[in-house]
Amino acid sequence: MTGPFAWFKWQALFRDWHIFAEGFGNTLLASVLALALALALGIIFGVLGSTHQKVFKLFSRIYVEIIQNTPLVIQVFFLYNGLPHLGVMLPVLSVGVFGVGIYHGAYIAEVVRAGIQSIHRGQMEAALSQGFSFWGAMRHVILPQAARVVLPPLTNQAVSLIKNTSVLAMIAGGDLMYHADSWSAENIYYGPAYVTVGVLYLILCFPLAQFARYLERKTEVSA
Amino acid sequence: MIQLEGVHKHFGQLHVLKGINLNVNTGEKMVVIGPSGSGKSTLIRCMNLLEKPSSGKVIVDGVEITAPKAPVAKVRQSVAMVFQQFNLYPHKTVLENLTLAPILIKGVSKAEAEESGMAFLDRVGLKAKANVYPSQLSGGQQQRVAIARALNMKPRIMLFDEPTSALDPEMIQEVLDVMVDLAHEGITMVVVTHEMGFARQVADRVVFMDEGQILEQGTPAHFFSNPSHERTKLFLSKILR
Numbered sequence: 001m002t003g004p005f006a007w008f009k010w011q012a013l014f015r016d017w018h019i020f021a022e023g024f025g026n027t028l029l030a031s032v033l034a035l036a037l038a039l040a041l042g043i044i045f046g047v048l049g050s051t052h053q054k055v056f057k058l059f060s061r062i063y064v065e066i067i068q069n070t071p072l073v074i075q076v077f078f079l080y081n082g083l084p085h086l087g088v089m090l091p092v093l094s095v096g097v098f099g100v101g102i103y104h105g106a107y108i109a110e111v112v113r114a115g116i117q118s119i120h121r122g123q124m125e126a127a128l129s130q131g132f133s134f135w136g137a138m139r140h141v142i143l144p145q146a147a148r149v150v151l152p153p154l155t156n157q158a159v160s161l162i163k164n165t166s167v168l169a170m171i172a173g174g175d176l177m178y179h180a181d182s183w184s185a186e187n188i189y190y191g192p193a194y195v196t197v198g199v200l201y202l203i204l205c206f207p208l209a210q211f212a213r214y215l216e217r218k219t220e221v222s223a
Numbered sequence: 224m225i226q227l228e229g230v231h232k233h234f235g236q237l238h239v240l241k242g243i244n245l246n247v248n249t250g251e252k253m254v255v256i257g258p259s260g261s262g263k264s265t266l267i268r269c270m271n272l273l274e275k276p277s278s279g280k281v282i283v284d285g286v287e288i289t290a291p292k293a294p295v296a297k298v299r300q301s302v303a304m305v306f307q308q309f310n311l312y313p314h315k316t317v318l319e320n321l322t323l324a325p326i327l328i329k330g331v332s333k334a335e336a337e338e339s340g341m342a343f344l345d346r347v348g349l350k351a352k353a354n355v356y357p358s359q360l361s362g363g364q365q366q367r368v369a370i371a372r373a374l375n376m377k378p379r380i381m382l383f384d385e386p387t388s389a390l391d392p393e394m395i396q397e398v399l400d401v402m403v404d405l406a407h408e409g410i411t412m413v414v415v416t417h418e419m420g421f422a423r424q425v426a427d428r429v430v431f432m433d434e435g436q437i438l439e440q441g442t443p444a445h446f447f448s449n450p451s452h453e454r455t456k457l458f459l460s461k462i463l464r
Binding site: 120122123125126127128129130131132133136140141144145148 | 271273296297299300302303304306308310311312313314323324327328329376
């Protein structure tokens with residue numbers, strides 16, 4: 001009778017460490033790229049959502065509502081199974097990058113919008129009165145101030161984003177979760193495999209989450 | 224210098240400006256007074272298009288800024304505004320507040336913008352505060368920095384929208400002193416204020432507004448000693464005690 005965490009299972013895992021390392025690397029890569037995409041989308045749609053132009057606002061609303069109110073898994077399956085029917089074949093890792101990036105972009109857009117709206121409207125007026133264009137005022141006056149407000153919730157979004165790259169496992173994405181899954185499916189050593197990837201995700205996310213707490217305290221003090 | 228022709232402004236159901244015709248002449252010091260809600264802030268905000276008139280024309284320096292595709296941002300470079308709430312950029316130091324727009328918008332070199340910025344800070348008595356952040360200053364000091372920031376754009380016109388209304392009483396005078404000093408320089412000024420002493424001292428013309436209309440205008444001498452309109456008399460009797 002051997003337990004799920006028997007020593008020889010751990011030994012097998014350490015022997016195959018490179019599989020987990022590869023998965024860890026892919027998860028890290030997908031996270032960084034997806035975060036860059038999510039930030040770009042989030043800032044663009046967040047600014048659009050904060051303008052007084054009805055068309056821009058509507059555009060931003062549609063994106064945010066559709067993405068926030070459907071499961072991430074369905075969005076990723078759409079990219080993976082649906083797009084090829086339209087003639088678009090994406091490499092599997094970029095399915096993850098686009099899927100998770102677009103998904104978190106919608107959340108970040110809301111964070112950015114709230115951040116912009118927390119800045120007193122006199123700031124925009126002062127900048128406009130000096131001859132700044134709307135986008136110039138955004139870039140030099142509004143967004144630098146909003147950044148302080150949104151940094152803590154943004155860091156929390158980064159944590160969620162890293163964890164959510166694990167949906168890649170469902171489409172053979174080569175990420176950390178996928179490798180743990182397929183490795184343990186062969187030898188049924190599930191115990192060590194899942195504990196190990198759990199710890200690896202924790203190593204990525206915990207420092208970030210701590211950083212978010214730190215930023216929150218800092219903003220409270222300076223506010 | 225600034226011409227308003229038949230300017231109306233609606234906020235939803237509210238008719239805030241009811242056909243304003245007004246010319247501000249070059250070098251003139253115009254003081255706009257009137258009860259709260261009379262539309263005087265909306266009026267001055269139409270002069271740099273922070274409020275867009277519902278109808279009518281605003282012409283600044285010969286450019287109709289209410290026209291479609293008018294170079295509004297360009298015109299605003301020479302029309303500086305000082306706000307009731309100061310609106311300094313809190314993420315920038317005092318000196319950076321003064322140099323941001325001249326460098327980015329007018330293309331002035333950093334060294335030049337800083338040199339003229341320091342000169343204006345000296346003039347408002349705050350040279351020593353160049354490297355602190357606005358939050359470390361009192362209200363009166365912040366407003367003096369805001370005036371210096373406006374001056375560093377080298378504007379041809381200065382608009383003051385109730386510049387002392389958000390200040391503690393003991394800080395009002397330091398701001399007014401700076402404004403009086405400016406008025407003696409020949410720059411065109413439009414000032415919305417409740418400070419009747421200031422109006423009397425520097426105004427070339429006092430404009431009295433009530434319920435979105437200009438009821439009466441004239442020199443301070445005429446205006447304070449011999450107002451012709453009943454509404455003006457009532458307002459002055461309440462405010463001058």
